[in-house]
Amino acid sequence: MNPTPRERVPVLVVGGSLVGLSASLFLGRLGVRHLLVEKHADTSHHPRGRGNNVRTMELFRVAGAERPIREAASTLAGNHGILQARSLTGDEQEWLFKEIDPGGGLARISPAGWCLCSQNDLEPVLVRSARELGGDLRFSTELVSFEQDADGVTAELRSRETGERRTVRADYLIAADGPRSPVRERLGIGQAGPGDLFHNVSITFRAPELAEVVGDRRFIACYLTNPEADGALLPVDNERDWVFHAPWHPDRGETLEDFTDERCIDHIRRATGALDMAVEITGKAPWHAAERVAERYGAGRVFLAGDSAHEMSPTGAFGSNTGIQDAHNLAWKIAAVLDGAAGPELLSTYEAERLPVARETSARASARSAEHSHPGYAPAPGAGGGRQRGVLTVALGYCYPRGAVVGADPELPVVPDELRMTGEPGTRAPHMWLTGPEGRRSTLDLYETSFTLLSGSDGDMWRTAAKGAVQRFGVRLNCYLIGTEPDDDLAPEEGADWAEKHGTTPEGAVLVRPDGYVAWRAEGRVADPEAALAEVLEALLCRT
Structure with missing residues (x-):
């Protein structure tokens, strides 16, 4: 390899399909300069990978891409459900389920909803959104080889149009290069x-x-x-x-x-x-x-995401959604390390959190194929389970009992039997509507580019603690007081109780990560909020 790299970027993303493009979008939203390379000349032209679940749409919502995605998906906006039939002209027909969200109950727990957008329609939206944020996306460009050392990754790239080769030096490499991932093979990571x-x-x-x-x-x-x-x-x-x-x-x-x-x-x-x-x-x-899951989610400064990390049965569209959520989890952690707010050990929590989710989700996807008798699938006897078992808990309720969380129950199931949206550490923070200077917003709209601390009207001590943490750690941290007092930042809708919704009291506080997961919760008044918050952030940011 050329010992003098011709280019230097903080992050190199390999693979420009749904997961790689999503990684580019999320990194761009966080202000992380990056280069994405894709060996194909353009985005996918084949209509596949169409199911985008509610959690994925929440991520696209805060990233500013939900509206153009729904516009691209407008043709199929009225399509719902899975029909099973011997033929379309006979009498033997049964709806496995007719509505994705029967009764509209999903609106109580999320500001977003499912979206049927085929890969060939979704990818161009992601390309435009990522480039608008400054993403350097290069198609017809392939990764030839890479080496890593203690300080970064050196990669050799080749243009498939001109044959020109160039060397790029990056702090980190994200491999979203598909199920036959050359990067995973180069790292020697096996699959199970x-x-x-x-x-x-x-x-x-x-x-x-x-x-x-x-x-x-x-x-x-x-x-x-x-x-x-x-x-x-x-x-x-x-x-x-x-x-x-x-x-x-x-x-x-x-x-x-x-x-x-x-x-x-x-x-x-x-x-x-x-x-x-x-x-x-x-x-x-x-x-x-x-159904295959990588034994590790990376090595050193190289990380796997999407199909390079896990392959899943298509029933339920869990594969691409899990990959997009991988990218979101990794993006904020890389940004925090590059900012100097977090120690590099924070990046080890990517595997600790996402690998168990991939294992559980891939097993659920296979069971769902068995439940639906997916054409071409002949599962082992006894495979599968109850119809529609745990669909929303897989899509929205996955948990992180270990990782960048403080106070999470280590016995918390990675995919619970019932949806838990009660503000526990390690779970997706609850959704509720708030009103403020920017109008009506979901609590989930507050989380993306920074940690967020929520407290009640008497939470001035938490606001002071947040200011101290910013000065001490250089971390991105916003603090909002929620209530109806004049000095409060945001007001809940009439009859709503933010503290009860988040499993705390008005004197307590909830710390939410940039990905919308609860990092820590003080269920009541603490003697020294500043010291308590500093101790938590030291642990979360791996600064100890």
């Missing part, structure tokens, strides 16, 4: 789990007549169970363009070449029951469902 679950060929096709067959059944996906022509049908625009996932069995000697246009057209017709329907095949792409 059952491995391959099933294989599909994703077929994009044009069939205007299919809209009449589907009628008013606005599903996210329809699992078609004809044993001679099974598969999953997904709408692209509900009118002309569709996607069909056809089971592929390479273990039986099937090759991709076997999926000719004629075979695909016949399969789609028989699966849907529309035997005379005109079908035009517009594209094919193989994909593999697997």
